[in-house]
Amino acid sequence: MAGADISLTYDDCPDDLTDKAFEQGDCSRSSFAEEADDDNFFNPLERIQQCLNSTDSIIRQCLASLLQNIFKKTPSAILTKELPEIMRILTKVTDDDFLQENFLEKIPSIAAEALANSDRVEALKDVIGDYLLPVVVRNLGWSETGINLAAKAVLVEMMEKGYVTQFQAEVKVCPAILALQNQLDVNTSAITLMSKFIRLLGKDIAERILMKRFIELCSSHLFYVRKLAAWQFGHYCAIVGSKVYEESLLPCYLALCEDDMWTVRKACAEVITFVSCVCPSELRKSLLAPAFGKLLRDKSKWVRISACQTLGGFIATFADPPSTKIAYDISGDLVLMNLEGDYFIQPPCKDGFSNVVTMEEAFMASSTEDGYLHYYDDLEKGACNEVTDLDSSELGGRPKSCAYNSGAFVEALVAFNDLKLDGYTTEAGCSKENGNANSKIETETKNELDGDLLAYNQHNYWYISPPELDLNELELTTDGGDQGDLNESSEDVVICHAQKLPTKIELGSDEIELLDDRPNSVQPCSDNKGDNLDNIVSDNGNVSSSTTNEIKGPTQTIVPQYLIDSFLSMANLSGRPHGNDMSVHCAYSMPAVISTLGREYWPLVKDTVRALACHLSYRIRRSVASSLCPLAVILGSEIASEDLSPLFVDFLADLDEVRIGVLNNLFDFLHLVTPQKRDSFAGKLGILTRMNSIWNWRFLQTFAEQLTRCVHLFSPADVAKWLGCMYAPSLLCEKVAEVRLAAIVLVSEVLKRTNADLTLSAKLLTLLSKKYAHGTKWRMRQTFVLLCTEILKREALSPQDFASAETGMLSDLLELSWDPVVNIRLGVANCIVKHLITNDYFVSNHLDALSEVLRRYEADKERDVRMAVVDAV
Structure with a gap:
């Protein structure tokens, strides 16, 4: 072919350079990386410099691939000599915003290549700790969200894969994370970052280095810092020892449960199950349970709701012996896991509690009881710069001028008024007597009120009073026949x-x-x-x-x-x-x-x-x-x-x-x-075939599969009567092929269960012969052929019973070999080749009939039918 000599590498594509075309990117990257293998043309250092100084952004993005090829192909002596200068140049890549994120994402691959070739080049063993890890750590907390997220993901991946040792994590990672904690008014995501890494750092580092700082965060003067810290309690409970838990974590948690801010108490209610999982039984009953009881009776509506949502999981932690433990799912999030390895995940509510409470939180301090709206002065001092860790609406300060030019503020006030939060009453509300929840509110008769004005309200203005009835004049009948109508x-x-x-x-x-x-x-x-x-x-x-x-x-x-x-x-x-x-x-x-x-x-x-x-x-x-x-x-x-x-x-x-x-x-x-x-x-399961939607065919497929498993739970008589004659025929007639295939398996299991007494399945066999083997629709006849194949495959009937005149299965199958529909003939051919001529009984007693069908199919006009029997013939 003439086109086979056309090169796939384009050295000059000026029309595509400005658009960064996909094709050119692949070509340039592939060509540039492969040229790095030629050490006679450029040494590694020059190739790195050429890549970084290129005016083509696509070539600059080849830096990671080029570095991996250098680690893999460059001779040991040359690489050992030039490696320090190469890595010094690469550490400056972060000065180029265009290359930062791309290079960060490739660092795990570079680290893997360095470890793979460290036996050949001794100097590569220190590349991760001396050069790559500092690059990643330096980008944590970066102002660019994409770079910050990339640095977090890369650091987690490197620690999970074992590229970072415990010593490197303690000396280089932990100080960087703790340094971010000192700038919480700028980057609150550092709390989440510290909690996410704690499971990777291990118990020793967590207790010696991170625990003290975490306890300080729990007592921060910023309420949203305390709230974030409360949310992360589960991570620390899962890693620290019992002594640190009882002496530091548990007292700190109990203090947060009494916090003045309802958002902090709400966070405590949401993590109670993780705190309780590792709590000793005595402390759980004497300390945690009373604290959670207060959250259930909290003055804030949203705290009570969160407490109710986690109440079931909290009660489950009281099991003796324990039946749940803290675990991490595939995404690194905390979950409760039972002894069988199943996760207990609290179902989400669709009422948007979190979104509602952030609106309230931005407008007022719920701890006040004077009925006035208050500002959060500290909200304007700091804000979260990462949406994934804290909603900006929670930390966004409200302008003191309160100058809103749109109708959104009015809508917010209306929605806020509908919340009816604790401590705020409306004029139409009912008062609580002595604060007792079990006291009765009795209606007072006010004779001085005009009757018409009393009746004129939004509830009964359009209400027409019914005529008064004398109950003594009514006769109530209690006939037994009437009562019998109620099941x-x-x-x-x-x-x-x-x-x-x-x-x-x-x-x-x-x-x-x-x-x-x-x-x-x-x-x-x-x-x-x-x-x-x-x-x-x-x-x-x-x-x-x-x-x-x-x-x-x-x-x-x-x-x-x-x-x-x-x-x-x-x-x-x-x-x-x-x-x-x-x-x-x-x-x-x-x-x-x-x-x-x-x-x-x-x-x-x-x-x-x-x-x-x-x-x-x-x-x-x-x-x-x-x-x-x-x-x-x-x-x-x-x-x-x-x-x-x-x-x-x-x-x-x-x-x-x-x-x-x-x-x-x-x-x-x-x-x-x-x-x-x-x-x-057995006789009540048929109601499952009546569906609300005819399109819900998977429901019927599941029903057929479950019935197949249930065959051995019932007596042969019940199986033949209900599963065989009542439920299976309706499933075999379904339009969806998956349902019919599941029903075919069901029928074969029914026949296998009743094969000891063919009189039980006689009605079913007659139905199969009449409605399916001799059916007018080709789909029915094809179902019968597939059913015969499944019966022989599962040995639901013995060869003698399958070929007997009483069942008529073999004679009906051979009769369908003349069917004009190709798929049916193909099914007959596969059944004969795979299950009949391989059985000694059929070969000994029915070889002539089977050979005749095979010879006829050898000359069939359809190629698929001929190919199906070619090996057998």
């Missing part, structure tokens, strides 16, 4: 939701209590600040009476009872701001809490689990559905069969988003319940 599941739902009916009616600023004669009725809480979640936990640390029924069950001493009461109260916060999100966290953490308490204390949480299972929000029901199997493992077979099975049946008829939680663990759950209860489920 058991509907009764459970009615009872569940009846407990959530309101016990008072709000009229403006007044409240009228409803007379409730229901058994176990819930008394209304006196605190009328539902909008700011005061009623999640009462002031005395006990569960609010307006959010949960009286808990009945054995007394436990594993976890402080007020924590359990607070956790269970989160299950019934419907209708309150963020109430559903609290219930989501409760449902998500429920298996961990039950695992901590143990099965003997299941009565304490049983009613709460039922309430969550019939919650109006599908997100909460989905969490409960997904946790049924873990709960069954924890509680055992008897409790799972008695208490969890009704929930399982209800979830089968729920939304697809909820049912998928049950479906993914269908086999595991059925395996855990008793055989009697399991047999009762």
Whole structure:
């Protein structure tokens, strides 16, 4: 070819130099790096100087590749002599802003090449510590965000790969990080940087060098520094020893839990699980639990919300023996990990708590109680220059002139007014009597008010009063026939939701209590600040009476009872701001809490689990559905069969988003319940084939796969009746091929389970022959061919049964060898070649019929069919 001689390297491309064309960059870089191997043309030092002095920016970017080639190809004597000057020149690369980030990203590759050739060139052993590491450290905290992030990433990578020794880290890395801490008003990300490196530096360096500075940061006069320090507590708890933890970290953490700024207390609530993981049991109960109880009753709404979100994980740390430990995920973030290696990650809330609190934080100090807005004078002194570590809205100072020319300020005030934060009341709000959360607010009759004016308010202005009815004149019928129309599941739902009916009616600023004669009725809480979640936990640390029924069950001493009461109260916060999100966290953490308490204390949480299972929000029901199997493992077979099975049946008829939680663990759950209860489920699983969306084919695929695993859990008769004749045929007819393939595996397992008595599967075999082998649609006939292949592959039927006239499988398969559809003939050819002629029984008894098909396929008009049988013939 004439084009084969065209060179791929272009020495002069003037039209592309200004545009930095992609093609030229690759060509120039490749050519320039390869020329470095020719030591007769230029020595290494001259090549480095030529690269740095080039006017072509693309060539200057080849510096890292050129240096690696020099380490690899240059003779030892020459490289040893010129290496100090080469590295001295390279350390000045950071003076060129254009090359800084590019060169930093290549430093790990340069370090790897230096170590790889250090045996050949002794001088390369000191390149990392003497030259490369100082370049990286010098760029930490750089004003350019891209360079700063690149330096952090490179330093982490070098330490993870072992390029930096412990001595180098202590002498060169730690002083640089501590120096950044002295400029916190300019670079607050240094706190996060120090915490990220602590796991790489090790316990000894962390305790000797970094711990003292961290304790100082926790007592900084800047509130946002204390908040960042509180967020990083988990990293230090995971690395330091028990003595340092008990003498330094724990007292410091408890002090931050009492901080004047609510943002600091909120950060403490978010990291409580990591602090508790390494805390001794006695200190956890005597110090941590009371401190966290105060956070649950904090005067700030957002602190209480964060405390409720982490309450389940905190309770899980009380398990004895411990069932969780601190670990790092693939990205280097702290997570809780159980003994099986699964991560416990708190689900995020969608209400944007963090964004809301930063707005509040920028406008006022929540620690004040005088009702006026206050400025943060220290906010204007320092600001974070890195968005990833601290939102600029948290640290951005507000102009004292307060001169906002747009409507954003008005919208902010409106949103701020809607928050109704603690310490700020509105004129229409209800007062709290004596600060007691359990006192009742009674309506006062004011005779001096005009009746018309009293009725004229936003709630009842358009309200038309109904005619009064005499209840004595009403006859209530209680026919047994009418009651029989209500099934058991509907009764459970009615009872569940009846407990959530309101016990008072709000009229403006007044409240009228409803007379409730229901058994176990819930008394209304006196605190009328539902909008700011005061009623999640009462002031005395006990569960609010307006959010949960009286808990009945054995007394436990594993976890402080007020924590359990607070956790269970989160299950019934419907209708309150963020109430559903609290219930989501409760449902998500429920298996961990039950695992901590143990099965003997299941009565304490049983009613709460039922309430969550019939919650109006599908997100909460989905969490409960997904946790049924873990709960069954924890509680055992008897409790799972008695208490969890009704929930399982209800979830089968729920939304697809909820049912998928049950479906993914269908086999595991059925395996855990008793055989009697399991047999009762066989006829109820068909409801899973009824989907809310016809496009949700993966749901049916999962259903078929789970049924395949469940085949051996049921008796052969139930397998043939339900899985074989009821569920499998509908799955075999699906339009999506993946569903049909999963159904084919299911049918083969059904036949294998019932092959001892072919009378059980006679109905299924007749259906397969009539509807599929002789079907009018080619897709049905192809499914039958694939099914025959799968049956032979899995040995679901013996060769004698497969070829018998009773099953008719072989005769139907050979009849389909004449099918006009190419894919069907191809499937028959593959089945014969791979599974029939390789079996001694078929060769001995049906060789003539099989050979005839193969000879006919050898002359088939389709090449794929001919190629499929060529080896066999």
